[in-house]
Amino acid sequence: MIETLFTQALGLVAPWQVDQVIFTPEEGRIDFQVTFSAAVHACPACRTAAQPLHDRLARSWRHLDFFQYEAHLHAAVPRVACAVCDKVTQIPVPWAREGSRFTLLFEALTLMLAPTMSVLAAGRLLRVRSRRLWRVIEHHVNKARAKESHAEVRAIGVDETASKRGQTYITVFHDLDKPRLLFATPGRDKATLGMFATDLTEHGGQPSAITHVSMDMSGSFQAGAAEHFPEAEVCFDRFHVVALGSTALDEVRRAEVKSEPELKGTRWSLHKKPADWTIKQTQTMHWLQRSNLKTARAWRIKEALRAIYATAKTPDEAKPLLKRWLSWACRCRLEPFKRLGRTITKHLPGVLNGFESGKHNGRVEAMNRALQEALARARGYRRVDNFIAMAYLIAGKLIHLPVSPFVPFRPVPHETT
Incomplete structure (x- = not known):
């Protein structure tokens, strides 16, 4: 039948x-x-x-x-x-x-579709209002997170990512040893590290067990780490340090382009790796390097900073190279780089800690790019809680979510009386 x-x-x-x-x-x-x-x-x-x-x-x-x-x-x-x-x-x-x-299999399908398309598009495909799908996502993400154990977390990466256009941010905390999103919360101030410390404890972790915190040089993050993770070594992330060099280079170029119009259109050439230059960009950079422009000197200083991170593998290897670079930066007569030199000197212990193997935000940046791609697919989220739930679904590597509806079905015998 x-x-x-x-x-x-x-x-x-x-x-x-x-x-x-x-x-x-x-x-x-x-x-x-x-x-x-x-x-x-x-x-x-x-x-x-x-x-x-x-x-x-x-x-x-x-x-x-x-x-x-x-x-x-x-x-x-x-x-x-x-x-x-x-x-x-x-x-x-x-x-x-x-x-x-909804049946469990329908909800499992929703959780499969949501990370790869906007929830609005998934709702149109499933012929269900997106608001109802968001309730499904938030329920299962919260339930799965409640079962996560953070007892073995020792090294964390802290970063911020935009949740909306303008000045709306969330702070994200990643496990550097097992790349996954541990916690996300609105804001980017000292209080966010306190919230993470509380969440870590609720999931079986201990703030005192954290040995490394990788972050940028934000004063708020540093204050929060000192208060809530006093036993941890602060590692200033290499990507943010090099980014500060790029920012200083931009300042020099913007000031000089007013008197040297040939510099117009060179910004992307200055930021790209030489291996990624197009033929036109290669010609432009060869011309620039033969010139006596301040921008050419600034580019060489910035590339020298990047080269230190490509060469040194330990803090001991990095220390003499950084000392030599700092001497150059302080004598270069370019105010943005002199200012950067003072900043790095002030935070030198944390910068050197950033040379320890794996103690940087490289994977954090990769996960943040994935979150921004989801934000772009959705054309923004009305509620920051929706963005955070999607962040956990994409980067949290949650293991307690419903299984895919497309795996071979194995019915579990139901209790009878």
Whole structure:
């Protein structure tokens, strides 16, 4: 019988079974009526066996599409009247979580689609309002995060990323040893590190066990790290240090381009690696290097700083190279680089710590790019909580999410009484 076929296809086991299939092609849907054939059941509250059914309440759930047709499950779900705990409790159905109007497989499909397209686009594909899909995402992300263990976290990377256009940011905390997003919160101030310390403790970690904190030279981050992770070595991220060199180079070029119009259009050439130059950019840079312009000198200083990170593998190897570079920067007569030299000198211990193997934000930057790509796909998020939930889904490497609906189905025997 077709009802038996669909009972097996839906993974149902006794006493649940498909009793009726209603196909209405003109409405583009197929409906499955599921029945519960037993007269008694264990109490869901206290697990006392063989309790009588009290009544049945009609419920409906959206399921995965059947070919091109919407599929819906309907069931009169029994409630058990327990003589032991004196409660009337609804029996949980095996195909959906309590309170949801989607089946678990439908929710699993939602979680598969959301990281690869905007939730609005996923809603159009599934023919469901995006607001309902966001509730599914937030429920499963929060549930999965609650089960995550951070007990072995020792090295963290701290960075900020934009959540909206303008000055709206979230601070993200990554595990540097097992690249994953640990925590994200609105803001980019000292308080965000306190929030992370609290969240770390709630997930079995210990702030005192953190040995390295990789970050930029933000005063707020430094103050937060000193207060909440006093045992950790602060490592100023190499990418941010080189970025400060690029910023100083930009200042020199912008000041000089007013008197040297030949510098117009050279910005991207100055920032790219020589191996990535186009033919035109190579010609431009060869001309620049033969000139006596301040920008040429600034570019050489910036490239020398980048070369230190390409050459030195340990703090001991980096220290003499940085000392030599700092001497050059302080004598170069270019105010932006003299200022950068003073900044690096002030933070030299943390800069040297950044040369320790793996103690940098390289993977953090890669994850942040993935988050910004998701932000671009969605054309922004109305709520910062939505962006944070998507960040966990994309970069959190959560292991307690529902399994894909496309793996071979293995029904779990349902308890009978």
